[in-house]
Amino acid sequence: MADAILEVRDLRLSIGGDEGIAKVLDHIDFALGRGRILGIVGESGCGKSTIIRAIIGILPAGARVEAGTIRFDGDDLLALGEEVLNTRIRGSRIGFIPQDPYLALNPVFKVGTQLMEIMRWHAPDDGLGRKGRGERHRECILGLLRRVQLPDPEGALERYPHQFSGGQRQRLVIAAALATSPALVIADEPTTALDVTTQQQILDLLRDLAEEFGLSMLFVTHDLGVVAQLCDDLCVIYAGQTVESGGTAEVLARPRHPYTRALLACHPDRAETFSGIPGNVPSPLRPGAGCRFAPRCVEARDICDRRRPHLSTDGTGHRVDCVRYDQPEVVAS
């Protein structure tokens, strides 16, 4: 993509544990265009959260990036040191909306204290005195809380996280992510812990905010319905491999990868009979060299187990990683 704010290319990552080395990510490849919303879709355990952690550099102990690049707005994130990440990237240029708003705020501090703290770290020093800056930060936070439609913003600053409902807390967390006007917001299943009506409100809010602030957003979810509503682009992950990506409408209308098609067939709205996908997600401990979906794929061929994953495109930006769409010259090389 010509003007991508975030580009993840051929990312491979393994985590060493007690049972051996798990190849959690194997060929993750996507690009997020400036001002667009990209949905990363996959089942539980396919490596969605690990991708996020790799991007903001908070990988668990034992994790190792084996290959690939992560470029954000001109910076190679994998090459930056912890100090630079903390001062220039995390929180300041990349906002992060964690999965469960019930647990994302520190329970022992008032909400206002926590939001002010974020502002203090990251907001630029504008020469105003300590008091003037605090005053301006407060104004800024109140404006944000009003914008995310939190009732009674002034009162909210004086309350503790447990005194808010789930939806309100998600609004708080969104406000916290936007507090330092980042260029990119990463949302890790932000609506999973909410009930359906609240979920809808939060999705609408996120869409409006993205447009209003000119945000680029990486939206991670397991819910294709949410992606269809919110995202411009879509990237489907299976067991740590990017299997298909492209414009949301295009991919949903003409899914190519057998996994994407099977996934869509599982969606109750789209399927007449509930089919499911036979088999289980493979263990990342001893994966094959080839396509990880092959053991469950109804269209698998002999070569699938050996073919190194790579995405081929048809020129429209709809890319798929499957032997059935390999162009002849790609196979030859």
Add this chain to the structure above:
Amino acid sequence: MLILKKFLRDIPALIGLIIVVFALVIAIFGPWIAPHPGDIVASHLLQRLKPPSAQFPFGTDNLGRDIFSRVILGTRGALEVALTVVAIAAAIGVPLGLIAGYTVGWMSEVIMRVTDVFLSLPQLVLALALAQLLTPSLETAMLALALTYWPFFTRLVYAETRRLRAALFVDALQGIGAGTARIVFAHILPNAISPVIVRATIGLGFTILVAAVLGFLGVGATPPQPDWGLTISESRNYLPDAWWYATFPGFAILVAVLGFNLLGDGLRDLVDPRLRRSR
């Protein structure tokens, strides 16, 4: 305020609180309350070993000093020792627990194994050995007690930190660029502080007791300090005739330790996670 109401309904804890406040008042205003504040060093050999009377409510000791005054004057020393010991122990134990709990790897292992070694030795024996090794004085006794009490804080904070390390708000903080030191000290520590306060309160009572034992065994306070343990030690030669000589300082120890323990138990009930969840 809900917490305050709940605490006020807990009668034993309330009694503990009253005793502790009472002890604090006596410790602070002791020299003005005691009828014979000069009896720390004075001696009145003509009135030695007098039984309790209106003039000397707790009787007098072998040097004719008013035991009532000396018990009051000893309160300050006992509390000073307890507070200093617990403060030093917490200052050592809490940071170690935070570091060991938050990091993984050899440092965490080393800290916790050293903690285990200290925990496996009886505290009194270790304190005695340390106090004997150094020159016996109140300061060395305090140092010995602090050096034997910190592992309790380390274990406690370690467990809490391990639990909180996996909390999502720690992830969120990392995601918005908080450094490790900030996460550990500004965010995890306040979450782990309630059990530390409970432990410290119970530790205050316990330390008063052990300090009295050290004083009794002659490796703590030195004469003529009005130390409770030391007074009991001095009284041994005059038992059982001068029963009041050992009884009243012993009673002071009993009440002080009981007060801190009751208060600590009450506080523990308040901050117990299981109770907190059901609220």
